[in-house]
Amino acid sequence: MNQSSQVINKISSIISTFLSNKGISSPEINFEKPEVATYGDTSTSVALRYAKSLGLAPTLLAEEIVSALRLENINEVQDYKVEKPGFINIYFSNTFNKLVLEDILKGDNAYWDSTALKGQTWVIEHTSPNPNKAMHLGHLRNNLIGMGLSRLLEARGATVVRDAIYNDRGIAIAKLMWGYLAHMRATSEAEPNIQYWTQNKDKWHSPESLSIPADIFVSRCYVMGEADTKSSPETDQLVRGMVLDWENQDANTLELWRAVLAYSYEGINKTLSRLGNKWDNIWYEHEHYKAGKEYVEAGLEKGIFKRLDDGAVLTNLESYKLPDTILLKNDGSSLYITQDIALTDLKKKKWNADRLIWVIGPDQSNAMRQLYAVCEQLGIGKISDFTHIPYGYVGIKGEDGEFKKMSSRDGTSVLIDELVDNVKIKIAEEFASSSKEISLSDTDLETLALAAIKFSILKINRNQDIAFDINSSIAVSGDSGIYILYTISRLNSLIKKAESDNIIPSPSALGNASELVKSLYRYNEVLEFAGTELSLNPIAHYAMEVTTLFNSWYAAESILNGDNKEHKIAVVLATRQILEKSLGILGIQTVESM
């Protein structure tokens, strides 16, 4: 426990004791940051909350609480004030600021280690890519949320397992295989059949031979393959036959399947590694797609599900107030939900998971609730162990300013790589016109572009739809990731200069920048809030707040000159620490200078 939190805990326990003595059993004491600084550094509304049950006017109760607090003489508090209608506003002294800075500069153990979720294992499924399409902005948002949440949960002490599922079998993959076979022939003599292909693979194109990225290569194959099945019933038959051949483990079909998927994974991995993606485990549909049926049969025996006249199996979710859904088709084959039941049990057992999270689009929300209910009925876990994290669509801003869904068919689908590359160009142009002396490496440009993109997505509440304007959506000034990175490079430069001037950082109770320091103190509080909400935008907004406060201070104060240099450079160090930690959770890396 760090020193600064102990101050709050002490205040809290004094109030708690006071209210208990008055007859309130286990009172809840809340603190919040007032809107305006004149209302103090922190504030509690306990008096408003309990005045009625104690039969006292709120301001009177507040006064009594303040008297009790004054008796204790807490060093770090300068003053308490009661404000109508009954708030108790607390003003910290500079001693408090000194403690905050000491805590932060002491490093990891003292300040950062949260034990809130210690001992818990969370499994978080995110970014399950579609093997036959290049990844677009929807996947980007999924990935940023999934990776961000897993870092946030880790920061709160949980053991986190990140996983994803590849839907690597079925009709869509067969279309992809056909598209490759029929349309990626390098010479006209190549025959579009599997047998021929296995003997003459060099007569087919690869991403390298066409000089295009693997994901684009795969997308093209799929689009052409699908078009063929639509226009020609014979091809459609043939593709369906490929699915059967695959299920019967036909060696040649499996070989083609592996070859095509290898391109697919190559493309996916290239894009995702750019983003800093990490999975601890990948589930492949072909490994478990049959297992779900047994769970459904077991449920039938227990009378949880019922078999319809045509042989299909239906849920009974009346007690959950959910619409029923089919678990097994009338031909006995399985559906998404069938496989997900098995997968959920696998996940839970493999990691002995306490909580399971799915980061998946909002269109799945009904299906997710059905899945969770069925899993509870089958005894796989409690419904409260399962959480769906939906997120709003990423669309395109239309001519009329309206939100339009992206569609690869209309060519309005924006790919992740395309976006990153465009933003890099934009930043480079901005930089070139800015009369700076330093030059930016390509690595720096990539870092900056990713910072701008990640921040602009994560600062938005995840349930909001985003209408993307390709020309202006990624801000490089103002409320942006670039603004924060720019500020960090200012901090870096100050720290370097302080080192060469031999200024030893040392927090002082006489120091200034108190508003900034008090906002640094809120880091843990923000993490806790974000963690309970499973939401990342509070962290983004917090980082912005710290940055803005620093820049205002920086503009008004000469940091490396005058009195108190040691204190001021301690503030600078602590600010950098907090900003880097916050950005770290968002998956944003920084540049040394820009």
Place this chain on the structure above:
RNA sequence: GUCCUUGUAGUUCAAUGGAUAGAACGAGAGCCUUCUAAGCUCUAGAUCUAGGUUCGAUUCCUAGCAGGGACACCA
């Protein structure tokens, strides 16, 4: 039709049931012989409607209006 979700300055977004609804972009006015002006300071500008609960509602409840999504053998 039922269920879920969203509605806040011109625009893009904030706001744990709290106090004077915050930022950014855009608009207007200033600030570089001094630590990085991608910065700082100031000005103008908003809670979809109607009820209710509460000391207090952008937030919770009810009913509307408007957008988006889901609704049984697709993936």
